[in-house]
Amino acid sequence: MDSRPLLLFDSGVGGLSVLAEVRKALPQAPIIYVADNGGFPYGTKSEAEIAARVPALLGRLAERYRPRLITIACNTASTIALAAVRAALDLPIVGTVPAIKPAAEASKTRVIGVLGTEATVRQPYVDDLSARFAADCTVLRHGSARLVELAEQSLRGEATADADYAEALAGLLAQPGGEAMDIVVLACTHFPLVADRLAAIAPRPLAFVDGAPGIARRIATLTRDQDWPVEPTGGSIVFTASLDIPTALVDSLAARGLPRIEQL
Template sequence: MSDTRPILFFDSGVGGLSVVAPTRALLPHAPIVYAADSAGFPYGTRSESEIAARVPALLGRLVERYRPRLAVIACNTASTIALPAVRAALDVPVVGTVPAIKPAAEMSATRVIGVLGTEATVRQPYVDDLAARFAGDCVVLRHGSAALVELAEAKLAGEAVGPAAVAGALAGLLEQPGGERIDVVVNACTHFPLLADELAAAAPSGVRFVDGGPGIARRIVSLSAGQDWAAGPDVLVFTRFGEHERRVAAGLAFARVEAL
């Protein structure tokens, strides 16, 4: 019999869909459960202690309900704060999401890279460590933007995203001293690739954006190598189901929508 266990993706909102897309391209038959902690959204403005307590507890409930073969924390903020605790608490493999500083440094010609994430992510010591290990010869500028997270959520809910709003959020990174030399920007929030076109239009010519989605997808393939897949109904889960969540769900091709 084919294996019906899904891959579980978890984020505070819809940002993790930017990780689902490259995973689906590599594993087209994998059943997926996508869980959005809409009741806790946004994580980027919450304290580390709140996230450290909330994320392992929620993932424990999700794993108990859906029995996935592996879980993906498709959120940089949750991963940089809670990944070790989640791995200790769960009995399934857990894949985290961390800022793609290493590939950004490999791509950069100017040796000045930007890290664009949430306020919680960009201040984490984990980011300091990644910069020291993989971009030691680069200037690494950071900016946390709650506005871009909200804009990505609005876009997935079918709302228009004004270019001025995206440009204003990006300016917080590019207008720092030395920001004019940035040639690679790390999208250190899974929401931001959902605004790829808008960010590219707002950025100066020659600036490239990189995110961890494709690398995470390859890691999922590696961890599930040799396993059977049975196509099943993809499930979208919210921890709160209000009007925003209804609009988001209406635009996505999930067979079932559930509340946790």
Template sequence: MNPASPTTDARPILFFDSGIGGLSVLRPARELLPNAPFVYAADSAGFPYGTRSDAEIAARVPALLGRLTERYHPRLIVIACNTASTIALAAVRAALDLPIVGTVPAIKPAAEISKTRVIGVLGTRATVRQAYVDDLTAKFAADCTVLRHGSAELVTLAEAKLRGEAGTPAQYRAVLDGLLGQPGGERIDIVVNACTHFPLVAEELAQAADRPLRFIDGGPGIARRIAYLTQGQQWPQSPPPGIAVFTGPADNAARLAPALGRFGLTELQTL
């Protein structure tokens, strides 16, 4: 893909995640910017990030985004992965000379609406252990109790759902028990989905809960940020088909093709 001429700017917005979780961020962005070209990159060869070391992610993400930038010439990159953002965002911004939008846990809006002042943060183990979560809590939720739980299984359940493989209510209850079963967990009224995979199974989580809970994520806010950073830019009158590019074997991409098509990603490629 070559850079477009100034009169027909077809440079895409590039979304990046370890898997398909970033689709939960792509969806509100497509609604807000219907004429924008999109490339969605999934590091399926490195999936899942939540079980990798910080050092692995810090080295892998900037290198991959450098290769993707050379191939697709994006106008803006969205790191649609909480784990990658909390670990590698600064390094990516230092390496690439274009706007980079990260994804962080939606602790600020959760604190603004919580009635009980007890907030749950559901993410990967790599995300919930980050000092960045401590900083967000201190800055925006100092008067709240913030409980965390890291789950690799929920990432797997979200990926399986997109392949048409339904998880069981018991599996979702087990994940929630890791959060709600902590001391003080019975007072949680807001759960922050601090992994972009998790909004894809928010309905299943809500149904598995033993009481009404509100689940929130940063997707809509990220979409608004993208729109702000690209305001005044040109978009194609008829955007090209969305591209989904995978770093791993093509068979996984093929199994996800029907779901990807529902998000406007109809062309599959490998990196």
């Protein structure tokens, strides 16, 4: 039995959308989920701040938890700091990138939207993905810090207003060409947690895609020949700063296989 965990890292609870797919692919994998609430939110920070914080923090986490693999379950951190983390740590690092390729493959109208944080949608990495995989598409982008907050609030059991989701989606639909958009890339791991709300307020049917299934497949491939505990094990969630955790959030985390809560 190899008890080394998989470590999933995000600025908050958005990476739980990735965790759900990892659980399906590797149900016996021990999980350490890290929410960097001490640095939250990433999407409104500068590239320099994220590039300095993420590699240093992941270095501490790798030393403490000795994971077999780290997944940066955050589009913003991945598009800015993935290369630096891989250079600093001697273990497999899986990043998260906007699912532009599958969106372009599925789009009928050849107009796709990329809904992420402000920090993600402005990255040259998104330009490169669009040029490589969606050259014949119109790619609209919109950054929404508010949608990250809504996902966090929803998981805490707090009520959120339809108008806020409509405003985030309107950032794409109101752009020139937005009337033809048929697929939206959820380029922040928080956003799949509220995809049902986005779909419900959309003025017409839209498809939503994210990168979580591909991430889970990549993790399964990289760990294909490794041993796992015989029985599925519960995971832990680690917060990087003190946090007043409401009962609804404790219940949500336990329901996702994270019954143990720690502070770094």
